[in-house]
Amino acid sequence: xxxxxxxxxxxxxxxxxxxxxxxxxxxxxxxxxxxxxxxxxxxxxxxxxxxxxxxxxxxxxxxxxxxxxxxxxxxxxxxxxxxxxxxxxxxxxxxxxxxxxxxxxxxxxxxxxxxxxxxxxxxxxxxxxxxxxxxxxxxxxxxxxxxxxxxxxxxxxxxxxxxxxxxxxxxxxxxxxxxxxxxxxxxxxxxxxxxxxxxxxxxxxxxx
Ligand SMILES: [Zn+2]
Numbered sequence: 001x002x003x004x005x006x007x008x009x010x011x012x013x014x015x016x017x018x019x020x021x022x023x024x025x026x027x028x029x030x031x032x033x034x035x036x037x038x039x040x041x042x043x044x045x046x047x048x049x050x051x052x053x054x055x056x057x058x059x060x061x062x063x064x065x066x067x068x069x070x071x072x073x074x075x076x077x078x079x080x081x082x083x084x085x086x087x088x089x090x091x092x093x094x095x096x097x098x099x100x101x102x103x104x105x106x107x108x109x110x111x112x113x114x115x116x117x118x119x120x121x122x123x124x125x126x127x128x129x130x131x132x133x134x135x136x137x138x139x140x141x142x143x144x145x146x147x148x149x150x151x152x153x154x155x156x157x158x159x160x161x162x163x164x165x166x167x168x169x170x171x172x173x174x175x176x177x178x179x180x181x182x183x184x185x186x187x188x189x190x191x192x193x194x195x196x197x198x199x200x201x202x203x204x205x206x207x208x
Contacts (some may be wrong), residue, residue, distance in 0.1 A: 043133045044081040047091070064090035087136045101135055107145035116140040117146070172198060173205030 048060040060071035065088050070076045117140045119129055193199035
């Protein structure tokens with residue numbers, strides 16, 4: 001017990017005074033090995049459980065599909081586990097749709113007028129790691145392509161809207177007249193239009 005006590009104080013002053021939920025587990029797990037006393041802090045630990053296999057090797061298994069990974073904190077990083085979170089078929093991703101997320105990200109870049117390089121900013125990357133670790137943040141080149149795709153799609157949609165909602169001259173005349181009257185402009189001499197056929201009807205109607 002004295003060994004454990006001394007190890008806790010070695011690992012960092014804060015552990016002595018501030019109770020940390022991960023500390024008791026960590027001490028328990030680590031009693032077999034004095035040197036490995038790093039805290040499992042990475043986000044992936046929310047989705048993995050530590051265990052020791054029959055041979056005594058330290059492992060971590062996915063909480064959802066139970067796939068085991070070597071998890072000796074001194075030799076194994078967390079990248080394998082991070083990768084697994086993206087690929088795990090049982091990972092609870094009901095709220096995270098990859099395509100929709102990518103599109104929403106692109107729309108955010110457009111709507112908020114952000115630089116494409118925003119996706120490579122440290123703060124944003126960290127925020128995403130903490131909140132949605134399974135979302136693979138695209139590079140700025142990819143997000144540029146995504147934005148262009150959103151633009152093309154939206155343009156197509158607008159074209160369709162304008163095509164289907166081709167105004168008729170009569171409606172147009174009423175609409176413009178109402179606008180002018182609303183603004184108190186009842187003395188209009190010229191109206192500039194393009195040469196679409198319904199504009200002839202519009203002008204004729206309005207001149208009545
Ligand atoms: Zn899994």
